[in-house]
Amino acid sequence: MAESTYRIQGATGEWEVVIGLEVHAQVTSNAKLFSGSATAFGAEPNSQVSLVDAAMPGMLPVPNMECIRQAVRTGMAIEAAINKWSRFDRKNYFYADLPQGYQISQLYHPLVGEGSLTIEADEKAGIPEPKVIGIERIHVEQDAGKLMHDQHPTMSYVDLNRSGVALMEIVSRPDMRSPAEAGAYLSKLRQIVRYVGSCDGNMDQGSMRADVNVSVRRPGDEFGTRTETKNVNSVRFVMAVVESEAKRQVALIEDGGKVVQETRLYDPDKNETRSMRSKEDAHDYRYFPDPDLLPLVLDDAFLEECRASLPELPDAKRARYVDGLGLSAYNAGVLTNDVDTARWFEALLAATASAQNKPEADVAKQAANWLLSEFFGALNKLGKDLSTSPISPEGAAELLALVGNGTISGSIAKQVLEKMLETGDAAGVIVEREGLKQNSDTGAIEAVIAEILTKNADKVEQYRGGKEALFGFFVGQTMKAMQGKANPQIINELLKKALAG
Amino acid sequence: MPLALFMGRDFRLGFNGKGCCMSVDTATVARIASLARIKVSEGELEAMVPELNGILNWVEQLGEVNVEGVEPMTAVIPNTLRLRADVVNADPLTGGGIRDAVLANAPAAEHGFFGVPKVIE
Amino acid sequence: MTGLTDLGLIAIRDGVAKGEFTAVEVAQAFNAAVAEAQEALNAFIVTTPEAALAAAEKVDATRAAGKELGKLAGVPIGMKDLFATKGVQTSAASKILEGFTPQYESTVSQKLWDAGAGMLGKLNLDQFAMGSSNESSAFGPAISPWRRKGDTAALTAGGSSGGSSAAVAARLCPAATGTDTGGSIRQPAAFTGISGIKPTYGRCSRWGIVAFASSLDQAGPMAHDVADCALMLEAMAGFDPKDATSLDMPVPDWSALLNADLKGKKVGIPREYRIEGLNADVAKAWDDGIAWLKDAGAEVLDISLPHSKYALATYYIIAPAEASSNLARYDGVRYGLRDLPDGANLQEMYAATRAAGFGAEVKRRILIGTYVLSAGFYDAYYTQAQKVRTLISRDFEEAFKQCDVILAPTAPTPAFALGEKSNPLDLYLGDVFSVPASLAGLPAMSVPAGLSSDGLPLGLQIIGRPFDEQGVLNAGLAIEQRAQFSAKPEKWW
Structure with missing residues (x-):
C-alpha cells in the first residue's frame, strides 16, 4: 500500500501526522x-x-x-466481529449535562469488535490508491x-432533550496520515451509516461528530503524544483540525516544548484548537x-435478521453499476456517493426499464446520463435537490420513455423537463398540449428537404463537390424548418438520399 | 471480639494477608473526596483517614482467595437482558412530554430549563 | 377499638371483608397509634393519616357496592421512605432529599395500593439504607419498642428498615415494606420479634425505589407472622418491564400453598456459621430451630459454605462501589438540596451540596466505593470481589444439591443499644450472617425464635434456592408454629 506523502514542513525537517477518529453517530430510533x-x-x-432521563x-x-x-x-456493514455477549458499563463523572452522574457506555465488552472500511483513491488529494482504515470497535x-x-x-441552562439519546461510538485505528485521509474516512463512514440507515449523518444537527486524535512524529518513528479535539462537526473542520493541530504540535516540539495529552476544542472562526479547561481528575472515570x-x-x-436487512452497500453498488449496468466508473461513483441519490436512480432505472419494456442494463446509461447531466442541473437552478424534487422517478421515466421511443427528441426533452418543473404536469401531457411530438412523417420531411436543397443550390453544389462537412448545415436547416420536432434519424437518412440524388 | 476472628483477622490491627497495607493518606482521601465531589474540611479529612484505612485493610483479605479461572459475577440470578420495543411514550412512566413533572423539584428552574451556576467550557 | 391494632394483616383484611369492622375504623385506630408513638419511637419520617383514611374509605365504598375487594383491602401499612410515593416526600432519610416530592409512584407501592392497602406514613431508615442500626438517619434513629429487662436504654430497631421493624413491633402498623441489600429486612425483623422476607433478587421491581446497591437491593414485606408476609409479598412481587433485572415469572400463591409439614425436606446447617464464641442466646435459638425443623419432619444435615468468611468483605466492596455511582445523581441540579456558596462554580456547588446533604456513613461508603473503583485499584478490589462473589454463590449452589433450605441465625447478637457501636466496622460485622444470601440473590427470611436472657427477641434465618420463596416460607411457618413466639414489647411510649 502506498503510504501518504503528506508532511508538515518544520524548521528542523519533515513531520508525519498520525490521526485516529472517534466518531459519535446518533442512532436513528424513535x-x-x-x-x-x-x-x-x-x-x-x-x-x-x-423521569429516567x-x-x-x-x-x-x-x-x-x-x-x-x-x-x-x-x-x-464494516465487516466487523459482532460480540454476541456484551455489557454496559458506567463511566462516572460529574457534569451538569449528565443527570445520572455517569454515562452508560461500553468499555470492557463492546457490542462490535474489529472491522474496517476502505477509502477511495483520490490522486488530487494525495491518496494514490484505496486505503484500508482499521476500526477498533x-x-x-x-x-x-x-x-x-x-x-x-x-x-x-440545562436542556436534557438529548440526554439518553443513543449514540454509536465508532473508534478508528490511528491509521490515517493526512487531513485528506481523515476527511475521506469520515465521508466514507457517513456514507455507510446512511446506507445502513443507522444514522442520518446530519452533521449540522450534531447527528455525527468526531473527536479527532492527532499526534506527530518523524516519519517512521514511534507514535508521539496525542491530543483529542472534541466534537468536530464537519468533514471540512476535521481536515482543518488535523492540519492546524499538527502544525501547532510541530511548532511546539521544535520550540523545545512537549505535547500534553489533553482534550482540546476547535474554534472554526480562528481555525485553531485550544485547550479545554482541564479537570484534574477528568481521566478517572471509574468504569464498572x-x-x-x-x-x-x-x-x-x-443476528440473521440484522444481516438479512442490510442493504447493498456503496462499494458493492458502485461495482455493480460499472460491471452490471455498464456505467462509467465516474458516473457510478457519483450515483452511489449518497444513498438518497442511489435510491432515486434505482427507482428511475426500474421505472424507465418498465416504461420502455427493456432490461435495466439497456436503459441504465440513458437514465444515468439524464439524471447527472440534465436533471441535477435543472434542480440546482431551482435551488432544489432530489429530496425536494417536484418530479418523481416515475414521472422522469415517462419523459425518458418518450425520448426512447422516438416521440420526442433529446432537445425537446429539455424543454419538456423545464415545463414539468414549472407546471408539475406529466411529460406526456405537456408533449400533447404543446404539440411537441416528433415528426416521423417521411413525406413531410422529404418536402421540407426538397425546399431547402432548392433554396441552397450553391451549397448542394459544394457538398457534391466533396465538402461533406456541409451535411450538418442541411440537417440544422431541416430541423429548424420543422421547429425541432422532426426525427433526426429520419432527417439523416432522407437528406443523404436527396443529396446523393 | 469473636466476630473479628471469624472474619479471619482482627481488622482493628489494620493487618492484611499480604503482609502490608495499601493504606491511604490524607492526600489520597482528599483526592477521592474531590473525585466524589464531597467537600471535606481538614478536620474531617484527618478523622477519615484511619477509618477508611481500617475498612480497606480489612477488605484486602479478599486478596488471599484463590480466584484462578473464576469469572466475576455478572448476574446474580441467571437472567438475560430484555430489550424494549422502539416506541415513544409506550409507558407514560418512562416517556417524555412531562416537562412540569421533570422540573417540579428543581432548585432553580427557569424558562423550562434547569439553572446551574454559569459554566465556562 | 384499641384491639384492632393488635391484629395482623390477614386478620384485618378478613375482618373488613366480613364486616366485623370497617376499613376506616382500622385506619383511625392505626393513625391514632402512630400519632401517639411518633415522639418516642420516631418510626416515621412523615405520617399520612389522610392517605390511610382515603384508602380505607375507598375500600369501604367498594365493599358497600358489593364489588370485589383487593388482596390487602382495608390494611393500612407503613412504607419505608425509600419507595417513591407520588406527592409525598421521599427522603431516603437524607437531608439531600428533604422536601423531594416525587411525581411518580414506585412499582411496589403502586401494587400495594392497587391491592387495597393504605399508607400510614413513610418509615424511618438508615440514610440511603446504609446502616444496621438506623443511626445514620438524618432525622434521628427509630427507637425499638423493646427494652432490656430492667433497663430503659434506647435500643436499635435494626437497620436499615428500622422504622419498619419498630412500627410493626409496636403495633403502629400491621405490616410494612422493607428493602434488603445486605440484611436490611431480616436483621431489623430479628431485633424486634417480627417476620420479614427478602425474596429472590428480581422478584420485586426496583423501579421507584431509591437505589443503594443495584445488584443487591430487593424489596420485601415485614409483618407479624409468616402468613402475613406471604400474602403481602404476593401483592408486592411481579414482573415489571421497567426494571431490566425484574424476573419474568408468574407470582405463586405463596399464602395459599403454605405448608409447615417438612417431611422429605432437608435442612442444611452451615458449619462455617457456627463461630467460636457465638452469643450463647443466639446459639441456643439456633439449636432450638434445628430441633423444631426436625420435629416438623425435616432431615437436618451439616453443610459447608466455605467462602462465607469472605462474604462481608466482598459486600463492603461491591455495595459501596455501586452506591458511589448510584448516589452521583444527588448533585443539587434537578431536585433535592442545593448548597450554592457565594461565587461557587458548578463543581464547587456539587461538592458543597453533597457535603451538606449526605450523612457521615453515606460519605464514608461513597469514598470507599470511589476508591475501590478508581484507576489502578479496580481489579484488585472490585473485580476480585465479584470473583469471590461467584465463589460464594457457587457455595450455595453446591449446598442446595444436598439440602432444600439452610437454617442459620439472622444476626450474631440481639439488638444493641443506640450509640453502643461507635466503630463503623463493629456495625458492619453485624451483617455477617445476612450478607451471603444477599450476594447470591437468594430468598431469605427471618422469623422470631425466642427471647434472649435479657428479654430481647432473637431471629432465625431461612435461606432458600433461587425462586423458592415457598420453601423458605414453609420452613419459617414450621418454626413459627413451634416457637410460639407471643412476646410483645411492653408499652412504655
Whole structure:
C-alpha cells in the first residue's frame, strides 16, 4: 500500500501526522436508548425528557432493541466481529449535562469488535490508491444533555432533550496520515451509516461528530503524544483540525516544548484548537459494569435478521453499476456517493426499464446520463435537490420513455423537463398540449428537404463537390424548418438520399 | 471480639494477608473526596483517614482467595437482558412530554430549563 | 377499638371483608397509634393519616357496592421512605432529599395500593439504607419498642428498615415494606420479634425505589407472622418491564400453598456459621430451630459454605462501589438540596451540596466505593470481589444439591443499644450472617425464635434456592408454629 506523502514542513525537517477518529453517530430510533422519550431534533427544552432521563431517584434503564440492532447492522456493514455477549458499563463523572452522574457506555465488552472500511483513491488529494482504515470497535452509549451559556448573566441552562439519546461510538485505528485521509474516512463512514440507515449523518444537527486524535512524529518513528479535539462537526473542520493541530504540535516540539495529552476544542472562526479547561481528575472515570443492566446476549436469529436487512452497500453498488449496468466508473461513483441519490436512480432505472419494456442494463446509461447531466442541473437552478424534487422517478421515466421511443427528441426533452418543473404536469401531457411530438412523417420531411436543397443550390453544389462537412448545415436547416420536432434519424437518412440524388 | 476472628483477622490491627497495607493518606482521601465531589474540611479529612484505612485493610483479605479461572459475577440470578420495543411514550412512566413533572423539584428552574451556576467550557 | 391494632394483616383484611369492622375504623385506630408513638419511637419520617383514611374509605365504598375487594383491602401499612410515593416526600432519610416530592409512584407501592392497602406514613431508615442500626438517619434513629429487662436504654430497631421493624413491633402498623441489600429486612425483623422476607433478587421491581446497591437491593414485606408476609409479598412481587433485572415469572400463591409439614425436606446447617464464641442466646435459638425443623419432619444435615468468611468483605466492596455511582445523581441540579456558596462554580456547588446533604456513613461508603473503583485499584478490589462473589454463590449452589433450605441465625447478637457501636466496622460485622444470601440473590427470611436472657427477641434465618420463596416460607411457618413466639414489647411510649 502506498503510504501518504503528506508532511508538515518544520524548521528542523519533515513531520508525519498520525490521526485516529472517534466518531459519535446518533442512532436513528424513535425513542431513546434507555427510556421511551422521543429523539426528534429541535423540540422545546426538556419536553422530551422522561423521569429516567432526568435521573430521578429509583429510575432504571431498559435498552431499546432498535438501537442495539442498528449498531449491529453498522458493525456488519464494516465487516466487523459482532460480540454476541456484551455489557454496559458506567463511566462516572460529574457534569451538569449528565443527570445520572455517569454515562452508560461500553468499555470492557463492546457490542462490535474489529472491522474496517476502505477509502477511495483520490490522486488530487494525495491518496494514490484505496486505503484500508482499521476500526477498533463500535459501542453503544447515551448522549448527554445540552448546556446553554448565553441566556442568563450568571447561570447556564440545562436542556436534557438529548440526554439518553443513543449514540454509536465508532473508534478508528490511528491509521490515517493526512487531513485528506481523515476527511475521506469520515465521508466514507457517513456514507455507510446512511446506507445502513443507522444514522442520518446530519452533521449540522450534531447527528455525527468526531473527536479527532492527532499526534506527530518523524516519519517512521514511534507514535508521539496525542491530543483529542472534541466534537468536530464537519468533514471540512476535521481536515482543518488535523492540519492546524499538527502544525501547532510541530511548532511546539521544535520550540523545545512537549505535547500534553489533553482534550482540546476547535474554534472554526480562528481555525485553531485550544485547550479545554482541564479537570484534574477528568481521566478517572471509574468504569464498572452497570448493575442495573444484565449482560446483553444476542441470539443467532437476531443476528440473521440484522444481516438479512442490510442493504447493498456503496462499494458493492458502485461495482455493480460499472460491471452490471455498464456505467462509467465516474458516473457510478457519483450515483452511489449518497444513498438518497442511489435510491432515486434505482427507482428511475426500474421505472424507465418498465416504461420502455427493456432490461435495466439497456436503459441504465440513458437514465444515468439524464439524471447527472440534465436533471441535477435543472434542480440546482431551482435551488432544489432530489429530496425536494417536484418530479418523481416515475414521472422522469415517462419523459425518458418518450425520448426512447422516438416521440420526442433529446432537445425537446429539455424543454419538456423545464415545463414539468414549472407546471408539475406529466411529460406526456405537456408533449400533447404543446404539440411537441416528433415528426416521423417521411413525406413531410422529404418536402421540407426538397425546399431547402432548392433554396441552397450553391451549397448542394459544394457538398457534391466533396465538402461533406456541409451535411450538418442541411440537417440544422431541416430541423429548424420543422421547429425541432422532426426525427433526426429520419432527417439523416432522407437528406443523404436527396443529396446523393 | 469473636466476630473479628471469624472474619479471619482482627481488622482493628489494620493487618492484611499480604503482609502490608495499601493504606491511604490524607492526600489520597482528599483526592477521592474531590473525585466524589464531597467537600471535606481538614478536620474531617484527618478523622477519615484511619477509618477508611481500617475498612480497606480489612477488605484486602479478599486478596488471599484463590480466584484462578473464576469469572466475576455478572448476574446474580441467571437472567438475560430484555430489550424494549422502539416506541415513544409506550409507558407514560418512562416517556417524555412531562416537562412540569421533570422540573417540579428543581432548585432553580427557569424558562423550562434547569439553572446551574454559569459554566465556562 | 384499641384491639384492632393488635391484629395482623390477614386478620384485618378478613375482618373488613366480613364486616366485623370497617376499613376506616382500622385506619383511625392505626393513625391514632402512630400519632401517639411518633415522639418516642420516631418510626416515621412523615405520617399520612389522610392517605390511610382515603384508602380505607375507598375500600369501604367498594365493599358497600358489593364489588370485589383487593388482596390487602382495608390494611393500612407503613412504607419505608425509600419507595417513591407520588406527592409525598421521599427522603431516603437524607437531608439531600428533604422536601423531594416525587411525581411518580414506585412499582411496589403502586401494587400495594392497587391491592387495597393504605399508607400510614413513610418509615424511618438508615440514610440511603446504609446502616444496621438506623443511626445514620438524618432525622434521628427509630427507637425499638423493646427494652432490656430492667433497663430503659434506647435500643436499635435494626437497620436499615428500622422504622419498619419498630412500627410493626409496636403495633403502629400491621405490616410494612422493607428493602434488603445486605440484611436490611431480616436483621431489623430479628431485633424486634417480627417476620420479614427478602425474596429472590428480581422478584420485586426496583423501579421507584431509591437505589443503594443495584445488584443487591430487593424489596420485601415485614409483618407479624409468616402468613402475613406471604400474602403481602404476593401483592408486592411481579414482573415489571421497567426494571431490566425484574424476573419474568408468574407470582405463586405463596399464602395459599403454605405448608409447615417438612417431611422429605432437608435442612442444611452451615458449619462455617457456627463461630467460636457465638452469643450463647443466639446459639441456643439456633439449636432450638434445628430441633423444631426436625420435629416438623425435616432431615437436618451439616453443610459447608466455605467462602462465607469472605462474604462481608466482598459486600463492603461491591455495595459501596455501586452506591458511589448510584448516589452521583444527588448533585443539587434537578431536585433535592442545593448548597450554592457565594461565587461557587458548578463543581464547587456539587461538592458543597453533597457535603451538606449526605450523612457521615453515606460519605464514608461513597469514598470507599470511589476508591475501590478508581484507576489502578479496580481489579484488585472490585473485580476480585465479584470473583469471590461467584465463589460464594457457587457455595450455595453446591449446598442446595444436598439440602432444600439452610437454617442459620439472622444476626450474631440481639439488638444493641443506640450509640453502643461507635466503630463503623463493629456495625458492619453485624451483617455477617445476612450478607451471603444477599450476594447470591437468594430468598431469605427471618422469623422470631425466642427471647434472649435479657428479654430481647432473637431471629432465625431461612435461606432458600433461587425462586423458592415457598420453601423458605414453609420452613419459617414450621418454626413459627413451634416457637410460639407471643412476646410483645411492653408499652412504655
